[in-house]
Amino acid sequence: MPDLFSPFTLKGVTLRNRIGMSPMTMYRSTDGKLDDFHLMYLGARAAGGFGLVFPEQVAIAPEGRTGVHCAGIWADAQIEGHARVTSMIRTMGGVAGIQLGHTGRNGSELKPWEGGLQLSPDHRDGWQTVGPSAIPYGAPKRPYPVHALTVEEIKAIHQQYADAARRAADAGYEWLEMHYAHGYLGASFFSPLANQRTDQYGGSLKNRARFHLEALDAVRAVWPEHLPLTMRLGSDDFHPQGTQFEESVTAIGWMKEHGLDLADVSFGGNTDDMVGNPWNDANGWVARAGRIKREVGIPVTTSWNLGVPQNADAAIRSGDIDVVLLGRPALANPHWPVWAARELGHDSPFDLVPEDWGWWLKNFRGHAPSIGWPAVAGPPDADEVVEFEADLAADTTVGDAVPVPAGARHD
Numbered sequence: 001m002p003d004l005f006s007p008f009t010l011k012g013v014t015l016r017n018r019i020g021m022s023p024m025t026m027y028r029s030t031d032g033k034l035d036d037f038h039l040m041y042l043g044a045r046a047a048g049g050f051g052l053v054f055p056e057q058v059a060i061a062p063e064g065r066t067g068v069h070c071a072g073i074w075a076d077a078q079i080e081g082h083a084r085v086t087s088m089i090r091t092m093g094g095v096a097g098i099q100l101g102h103t104g105r106n107g108s109e110l111k112p113w114e115g116g117l118q119l120s121p122d123h124r125d126g127w128q129t130v131g132p133s134a135i136p137y138g139a140p141k142r143p144y145p146v147h148a149l150t151v152e153e154i155k156a157i158h159q160q161y162a163d164a165a166r167r168a169a170d171a172g173y174e175w176l177e178m179h180y181a182h183g184y185l186g187a188s189f190f191s192p193l194a195n196q197r198t199d200q201y202g203g204s205l206k207n208r209a210r211f212h213l214e215a216l217d218a219v220r221a222v223w224p225e226h227l228p229l230t231m232r233l234g235s236d237d238f239h240p241q242g243t244q245f246e247e248s249v250t251a252i253g254w255m256k257e258h259g260l261d262l263a264d265v266s267f268g269g270n271t272d273d274m275v276g277n278p279w280n281d282a283n284g285w286v287a288r289a290g291r292i293k294r295e296v297g298i299p300v301t302t303s304w305n306l307g308v309p310q311n312a313d314a315a316i317r318s319g320d321i322d323v324v325l326l327g328r329p330a331l332a333n334p335h336w337p338v339w340a341a342r343e344l345g346h347d348s349p350f351d352l353v354p355e356d357w358g359w360w361l362k363n364f365r366g367h368a369p370s371i372g373w374p375a376v377a378g379p380p381d382a383d384e385v386v387e388f389e390a391d392l393a394a395d396t397t398v399g400d401a402v403p404v405p406a407g408a409r410h411d
């Protein structure tokens with residue numbers, strides 16, 4: 001039975017463990033480029049033992065960014081910055097993944113800590129947002145009119161995805177995830193809340209999934225066959241009129257036929273008006289992903305509140321998910337895998353860092369608390385430990401429900 005530290009092979013790529021750093025938007029790019037900041041930040045997580053390292057959502061077009069400071073790969077001039085990052089991640093023993101995205105009707109925004117509000121199309125740093133239908137996400141956050149894409153424009157976006165995938169391969173990425181969750185363009189095509197088209201891209205489930213299937217075809221045609229192609233999916237809007245989880249299970253089966261190698265299961269994000277708060281959940285996400293894995297027969301991953309090492313390990317051991325993705329824990333601790341290995345009693349936690357560091361640490365008091373490595377802290381509080389059950393009925397929250405601040409977003 002695999003555990004958190006077992007290697008994981010998908011297509012021709014093997015991760016040294018089941019721990020991935022989830023994509024996180026940094027708002028630190030100029031002209032969409034990755035620079036020294038990204039090299040430092042992403043290289044540090046690879047050196048800290050993460051098996052899979054994602055930069056943030058990387059835009060396939062300028063108007064596919066969240067805001068003007070977001071990263072992109074819509075031009076060949078952006079390849080070099082990405083190539084520096086992938087080379088560093090590889091040198092540090094990790095696999096570099098890229099998350100390609102288009103924010104659709106949820107772009108043209110200020111940074112979250114500057115208020116996160118949408119900018120009007122005529123603002124210097126704003127643009128005309130696009131979506132399946134002319135339905136804005138809604139005031140107060142995103143009040144501006146949305147341009148409903150024509151069929152010709154939809155095909156052009158598929159081509160932008162394919163061009164971006166070709167550049168990603170040139171830059172040395174070995175794992176490609178398409179971001180079709182969290183209210184962005186792909187998620188909005190799937191959701192009746194955002195998609196009220198009457199043509200072949202709207203209405204029935206097959207029509208609402210057409211955008212995904214065509215995009216997978218376009219990317220698979222250029223992305224090397226031996227490299228994983230995955231998708232972060234907005235599997236549920238938690239709203240009676242939105243995307244329903246059952247529909248997602250069916251549609252992921254079709255996506256598998258169109259070249260999807262792994263499903264990264266997340267929320268739809270097409271409304272703030274959700275029943276419950278999936279952002280505070282952990283075992284529900286693992287159970288949902290596990291159901292997709294069993295019913296569709298496809299490897300899966302998920303994120304959301306898996307930062308307690310015992311929980312992350314249990315999620316892998318349960319067989320429900322194949323890889324754990326960590327967002328905030330990876331921000332907080334670049335050596336989270338080393339900490340987790342020590343917490344879980346791994347034989348040789350310092351094997352996770354570069355060989356020379358490991359040699360010093362194994363042989364010269366690396367285990368002493370004074371060394372400054374994350375100390376072995378003992379088991380987590382009882383209310384943080386989650387019992388994972390391969391059962392959607394076990395959909396409870398972890399610990400106390402954390403109120404979500406106004407303007408908060410989960411890119």
Ligand SMILES: Cc1cc2nc3c(=O)[nH]c(=O)nc-3n(C[C@H](O)[C@H](O)[C@H](O)COP(=O)(O)O)c2cc1C
Nearest residue numbers: 022023024025056057303304305326327328410411
């Ligand atoms: C600062 C920040 C930026 C994020 N940006 C992205 C992003 O670019 N793409 C994405 O799919 N999710 C994004 N997310 C969501 C994370 O990838 C992850 O799914 C989420 O934080 C849950 O994992 P966690 O509980 O381990 O933090 C972001 C989260 C944070 C905290």
